[in-house]
Amino acid sequence: MNVELQLDPRRTVPAWLAYGTPVLTVLAALAVGGVALVALNVDPVDAYGVMFVETLTSQFGLTEVLVRAVPLILAGLAVYLPLKAGLFNIGAEGQLLLGALAGTWVAVNVSLPAVALLPLMFLAACVAGAFWAGIPAWLRAKWDVNEIITSLLLTFVAQELQSYLLRGPMQGGTGNFPQSARFSDAATLPPLAGLVPGGESIPLFADVHAGLLVAVAAVVATYVVMTKTRLGFEVTFVGSNDEAARQAGMSRHTVYLFVFLLGGAFAALGGIAEIAGSQGRFRAAFAPGYGFTAIPIALLGRNSAVKVTLAGLFFAVLFVGGSSVEVAFGVPAALVEIIQALVILFLITSEFFKRYRVGIAFDRRGNDAPADATGGDARW
Amino acid sequence: TGGDTGDTDDTEASETTASEGTTSGTTTGDVETTDGGGPSEGETVNAAWVYISEIGDLGWSWAHDQARQAVDEQYDWLETEYTEAVAPSDSERVFEQYAQGDVDVIFGTTFGYQDPMYAVAEDYPDTVFEHATGYRTRENMGRYMGRIYEPRYLAGQATGMVTENNTIGYVAAFPIPEVVRSINAMALGARSVNPEATFKVRWVNAWFDPPTAREAANALIDEGCDVIAQEQDSPAAVRAASDAGVWTSGYNAPMGQFGGENYLISPIWDWTEFYGPTLESLHEGSWEADAFWGGMETGVPMLDEWGPNVSQEVKDQVAATEEQILNDELDVWAGSAFEGESDEFLFQEMSSFVEGVEGEVPS
Numbered sequence: 001m002n003v004e005l006q007l008d009p010r011r012t013v014p015a016w017l018a019y020g021t022p023v024l025t026v027l028a029a030l031a032v033g034g035v036a037l038v039a040l041n042v043d044p045v046d047a048y049g050v051m052f053v054e055t056l057t058s059q060f061g062l063t064e065v066l067v068r069a070v071p072l073i074l075a076g077l078a079v080y081l082p083l084k085a086g087l088f089n090i091g092a093e094g095q096l097l098l099g100a101l102a103g104t105w106v107a108v109n110v111s112l113p114a115v116a117l118l119p120l121m122f123l124a125a126c127v128a129g130a131f132w133a134g135i136p137a138w139l140r141a142k143w144d145v146n147e148i149i150t151s152l153l154l155t156f157v158a159q160e161l162q163s164y165l166l167r168g169p170m171q172g173g174t175g176n177f178p179q180s181a182r183f184s185d186a187a188t189l190p191p192l193a194g195l196v197p198g199g200e201s202i203p204l205f206a207d208v209h210a211g212l213l214v215a216v217a218a219v220v221a222t223y224v225v226m227t228k229t230r231l232g233f234e235v236t237f238v239g240s241n242d243e244a245a246r247q248a249g250m251s252r253h254t255v256y257l258f259v260f261l262l263g264g265a266f267a268a269l270g271g272i273a274e275i276a277g278s279q280g281r282f283r284a285a286f287a288p289g290y291g292f293t294a295i296p297i298a299l300l301g302r303n304s305a306v307k308v309t310l311a312g313l314f315f316a317v318l319f320v321g322g323s324s325v326e327v328a329f330g331v332p333a334a335l336v337e338i339i340q341a342l343v344i345l346f347l348i349t350s351e352f353f354k355r356y357r358v359g360i361a362f363d364r365r366g367n368d369a370p371a372d373a374t375g376g377d378a379r380w
Numbered sequence: 381t382g383g384d385t386g387d388t389d390d391t392e393a394s395e396t397t398a399s400e401g402t403t404s405g406t407t408t409g410d411v412e413t414t415d416g417g418g419p420s421e422g423e424t425v426n427a428a429w430v431y432i433s434e435i436g437d438l439g440w441s442w443a444h445d446q447a448r449q450a451v452d453e454q455y456d457w458l459e460t461e462y463t464e465a466v467a468p469s470d471s472e473r474v475f476e477q478y479a480q481g482d483v484d485v486i487f488g489t490t491f492g493y494q495d496p497m498y499a500v501a502e503d504y505p506d507t508v509f510e511h512a513t514g515y516r517t518r519e520n521m522g523r524y525m526g527r528i529y530e531p532r533y534l535a536g537q538a539t540g541m542v543t544e545n546n547t548i549g550y551v552a553a554f555p556i557p558e559v560v561r562s563i564n565a566m567a568l569g570a571r572s573v574n575p576e577a578t579f580k581v582r583w584v585n586a587w588f589d590p591p592t593a594r595e596a597a598n599a600l601i602d603e604g605c606d607v608i609a610q611e612q613d614s615p616a617a618v619r620a621a622s623d624a625g626v627w628t629s630g631y632n633a634p635m636g637q638f639g640g641e642n643y644l645i646s647p648i649w650d651w652t653e654f655y656g657p658t659l660e661s662l663h664e665g666s667w668e669a670d671a672f673w674g675g676m677e678t679g680v681p682m683l684d685e686w687g688p689n690v691s692q693e694v695k696d697q698v699a700a701t702e703e704q705i706l707n708d709e710l711d712v713w714a715g716s717a718f719e720g721e722s723d724e725f726l727f728q729e730m731s732s733f734v735e736g737v738e739g740e741v742p743s
Binding site: 332 | 428461462466470473478491492495554556585
């Protein structure tokens with residue numbers, strides 16, 4: 001008997017599939033993770049209650065999710081934009097670090113009032129991040145050097161640069177610890193409460209820093225550029241078929257540089273926003289891989305900047321909720337990571353089934369044919 | 381530099397009431413062991429530990445968790461919990477979550493938790509915080525560490541006596557005072573018995589990174605080191621030395637099982653001797669924020685068991701010196717560039733090597 005697997009790309013994804021898949025796959029992943037919880041004598045329903053319900057219904061949980069989402073969304077956009085042009089930016093982590101370094105340098109070396117200092121810090125971060133992302137983009141556009149490798153390797157360079165700067169020229173505070181000096185008040189992102197009209201009355205805004213506004217602005221800008229402008233159209237066009245785009249007179253060079261420069265700037269904003277908003281000083285290893293988590297975020301959200309935002313928020317819930325489960329139930333850290341990884345794995349797998357119709361055909365003639373037609377195959 | 385130093389040692393006796401307040405207000409009812417023995421005046425104490433690496437690291441976090449289990453076993457009135465593998469950048473949330481719950485005291489066991497813990501301690505004045513290895517305190521936040529440089533000095537003597545090339549390799553974590561202090565103490569110990577001994581240092585730039593630690597150890601062995609010492613939260617460097625057939629000394633936890641035939645001895649921690657009295661004082665309502673930096677006489681920093689092939693001569697030498705340290709007859713820093721320095725300097729400002737250590741502390 002022959003079994004034939006046939007994969008047909010779907011022209012359209014039915015609505016029930018589009019919305020049902022993520023929900024069902026997350027539930028399926030949690031069910032698998034539940035086995036491990038049961039093995040550790042933890043009631044999975046209780047654990048998932050803490051992970052999701054408590055995280056999303058308590059002020060503490062929501063605040064933490066929004067704070068965590070800022071670098072995740074911004075780094076997610078940094079991967080999302082090149083993805084639209086058919087490129088993989090695996091180096092968002094490095095761009096984030098470069099942005100954090102440049103922003104920190106300004107924060108601790110320039111004294112200006114907050115209204116001038118914060119924009120200057122963010123500008124410096126953008127320039128540094130864009131520069132770091134621009135290298136793989138230029139190499140790809142000009143010499144066709146694989147951007148996956150260059151952007152990834154530049155992340156390691158960025159990490160070493162961080163190591164060097166935090167132990168050398170940028171080291172601050174008492175006693176040779178690998179960290180920068182503490183940020184002054186002027187260099188610290190204020191909570192949202194004071195910035196948004198009526199913000200004081202919104203409880204969440206007391207503890208969520210203004211970096212959230214930066215993330216929202218970046219999402220809106222990305223959305224507008226990608227859907228309303230000629231450049232955005234060219235990005236999508238080059239991403240779909242760069243040969244056709246070339247024939248239509250579009251410059252691959254411009255598009256590649258554009259997506260990487262803007263993406264790198266966004267990742268950099270994520271880095272400096274995290275430090276100026278939540279950490280208060282640049283500590284070595286402040287970023288637990290936001291730039292790498294950005295890759296599944298962008299893959300899940302690749303249809304639009306809004307979906308990147310949703311994916312970023314979802315990952316923030318996973319991290320914050322996962323950490324709550326650890327604290328509440330004393331389960332090993334590895335278990336929470338396994339559950340998070342299962343969710344990611346299931347979601348990405350389900351994306352495949354969403355995009356392809358899988359047909360399985362059982363070819364019964366195989367059984368009826370003489371045995372040597374299939375078994376004694378002489379062509380080998 | 382930042383405003384850090386001003387915060388040191390500004391603690392006075394005003395804390396007792398705050399800790400009493402928490403102990404009584406929150407924890408009745410939901411605990412099964414309150415009816416047991418032990419001091420009966422106080423209520424149940426709920427204590428939480430936060431670790432930077434997994435307790436299976438067989439090193440630093442493992443040692444703290446052994447002590448947690450020991451005190452949990454020891455006191456009927458104590459309930460403990462822990463969270464492992466918490467990055468410093470994430471720790472503020474974990475501290476806050478514990479503080480919002482019914483936890484009376486939170487122990488944070490890595491340097492990187494200092495600022496986040498301090499920030500949370502400000503917001504939760506009724507919760508007691510204890511931070512290992514840092515220098516900031518406030519009325520509801522104490523700090524603790526042990527003078528591990530004493531057993532380091534002793535282990536250093538052993539390395540100095542067994543080395544034939546007079547070259548000892550040291551796989552180090554970060555170039556911070558805590559680590560530099562240990563390297564210096566070990567080198568002073570080695571040179572007290574072998575003036576020719578020199579130390580080569582490799583920085584891993586991580587507390588817990590077994591592959592890099594292993595690589596660093598191998599690189600040092602290739603450069604001619606015939607003894608490998610380490611300050612890492614894992615036994616990877618010890619294992620590498622054992623594989624290469626050179627002498628080795630570990631850190632944090634007994635590492636004899638990884639060092640094999642060439643194992644010397646390791647400076648290790650018994651934190652029970654700190655956690656026990658601290659939790660008792662909380663239970664009795666007499667806790668005060670202070671800076672604990674106990675030496676070998678407290679039982680916190682100590683040595684583990686000798687490896688199988690160490691000569692009696694080495695053992696006798698180290699035993700004699702240990703006796704001197706316990707009797708307060710020997711100052712590890714005597715005769716070095718750091719003789720007579722204050723505890724504050726030794727603890728948070730030591731940032732250069734003593735004679736006999738190659739190279740410079742990166743800065």
